[in-house]
Amino acid sequence: MxxxxxxxxxxxxxxxxxxxxxxxPILKTNYSIKNTVQKIIEDVKNKGDKALKKYSLLLDKYQDDTFQVLQENISRSSSDISRELKEAIVTAKNNITCFHEAQKPLKIDIETQIGVRCQQIHLPLNSIGIYIPSGIAPLFSTVLMLAIPAQIAGCKKIILCSPPPISKEVLYAAYICGIKKIFQIGGAQAIAALAFGTETIPKVDKIFGPGNTYVTEAKLQVSSIFNGPAIDMLAxxxxxxxxxxxxxxxxxxxxxxxxxxxxxxxxxxxxxxxxxxxxxxxxxxxxxxxxxxxxxxxxxxxxxxxxxxxxxxxxxxxxxxxxxxxxxxxxxxxxxxxxxxxxxxxxxxxxxxxxxxxxxxxxxxTNHVLPTYGKSLTNSALGLADFQKRVLVQELTSQGLINLSNTLEILSSAEKLEGHKNAVKVRIDFLKEKYNG
CATH class of the missing domain: 3.40.50.1980 (Nitrogenase molybdenum iron protein domain)
Incomplete structure (x- = not known):
């Protein structure tokens, strides 16, 4: 055939x-999914762990007093899988680490003109959430793709959520990546918990990871809320x-x-x-x-x-x-x-x-978290930069400000921003009085 x-x-x-x-293929907008996700998000935002327990029982048929995986269970995962699979996961980890270590940005520290020093420094995101979906097979490879660059970037807090029961393969991948806070919670309710925090699950600054239509919709909604978390991409x-x-x-x-x-x-x-x-x-x-x-x-x-x-x-x-x-x-x-x-x-x-x-x-x-649906026109594969933020630093000497002051005053006047001009002028007047007085 x-x-x-x-x-x-x-x-x-x-x-x-x-x-x-x-x-x-057409991705149909399902208003039922949108409304359901919106209700879950509001529920978790207002009721915290109580809402998580309700949805965990309703959607995942899982009931437990605590969502967090005990550290001993994370450590035990090392003995729960075959040596062959462990060696393969470690090989993948080493290669992913090697490639992402090479992405560390060069430091920029230059004088754009005499007395005007400009820098660009990179700081890690303080807290991130990793979502690992369940389904036909455990996506332990995605743990490596997200946790490794997060660790290299220096993210201080890494929270992992995945639907219960979390597979031993996912736990082992998290274990060798040094993730200690793992929660058995899935779906839109997990995204809401990461976005706003509950009594048990900490709020994070950015959420990473793929998922089904409910998870994707939840990521879209929480990232659109004022003061909500950033997200990696909509897969x-x-x-x-x-x-x-x-x-x-x-x-x-x-x-x-x-x-x-x-x-x-x-x-x-x-x-x-x-x-x-x-x-x-x-x-x-x-x-x-x-x-x-x-x-x-x-x-x-x-x-x-x-x-x-x-x-x-x-x-x-x-x-x-x-x-x-x-x-x-x-x-x-x-x-x-x-x-x-x-x-x-x-x-x-x-x-x-x-x-x-x-x-x-x-x-x-290389990383397997990638833009889809034609977004490659403008977007990039996930990398170390997604777990960091660029910060700009400038330092002017008194002579550097004097040299640049005329340019600054002309430009600020042209934009009719007298306060900007004045911030330069008061310093220049001070310097003139100091040196001439």
Missing amino acids: QYFRNIVYWNKLNSNNQKKILLR GPSELLVIADHFANPDFIAADLLSQAEHGISSQVILLTPSEDLAQRVIISINEQLKKLTRLSEILIALKHSTIIITEDLLQCAKISNIYAPEHLIIQTKSPRKILDYIFNASSIFLGSWSPESAGDYASG
Whole structure:
């Protein structure tokens, strides 16, 4: 049975159809979800732990006097998982640490002119919340992606929330990252608790981590409230675009496309290639590999809004990719770095036949928290900078102020801000009196 056979020829489409073929699956606005989340947020904000216990029992069928995971249970996770998995997690941790350590910013400390010293320093966010969703599988890799840069940045307080029961894999990842405050609470109620604080869960300054539609909606709502927390980003469905030429391995491409399609029914995968022969071989391979995968029903839905596009050449592939601005971009061509020179919009890029997207998801070292839904046009992958804030420092000597004063007075007068001008003038008058008196 042939499950997938979507091929289109880019140059045979009119401009409207070209736009349509690159549309993401529609994310419908659900007012019921909005209202439900709003009610949960207000409840948690006003009633604290009492509301958390209510929603935990109602939504997660979990009842306990305390949400916090005991330190002994966090430590015990080390003996609860296999040595093989522990070694793999440690390898991933080491690579992620290496890459994010390298992101430490250079200090800027310069004299813009004699007597005028300007600096840029980076300070850690004081407190952050990490949300780790549950579901089909424990996302312990996301613990590493969020906790490691937070630790390197120097964040003083790191709070982790995840729906009960938290898996031993998530606990172990948190354990080796030094996270001590872990709470078994999930959904919109966890986001509300992190945003406003309760008797048990501390308020944080910024919330990180993916989640379902309720979690995403909760992040949007709390970040829109005055004095509410900042958030990392609003995560959308996973997406992958592959650029390939006739040198590419069709089985590798098929496997990469399917690896992202299995994320969920709203995921989208696209292949761009000037080679019709390669496209046909990829289709054959997709339909063969589908027989071996377990999440067939979800993958087939994702494939309905996925496609293979035949282009004129590789340069056109790059142009189309820049329009789409994918979350993940794989370039499987004879000379992938030549194509890289023409890519301007992508969140995370994988070059060559031996760089599956799975490497970035887990252990190459780059971060897998990425902008989706075309946000790569302006936004970046999560990194060390997201856990820090830039602070500007300036220091003028008396002579430096004298040298700059005329410029400052002219500019402030031009903007009709006499108070600004006066703040300079009173100092200059003082200096004149001091030196002339």
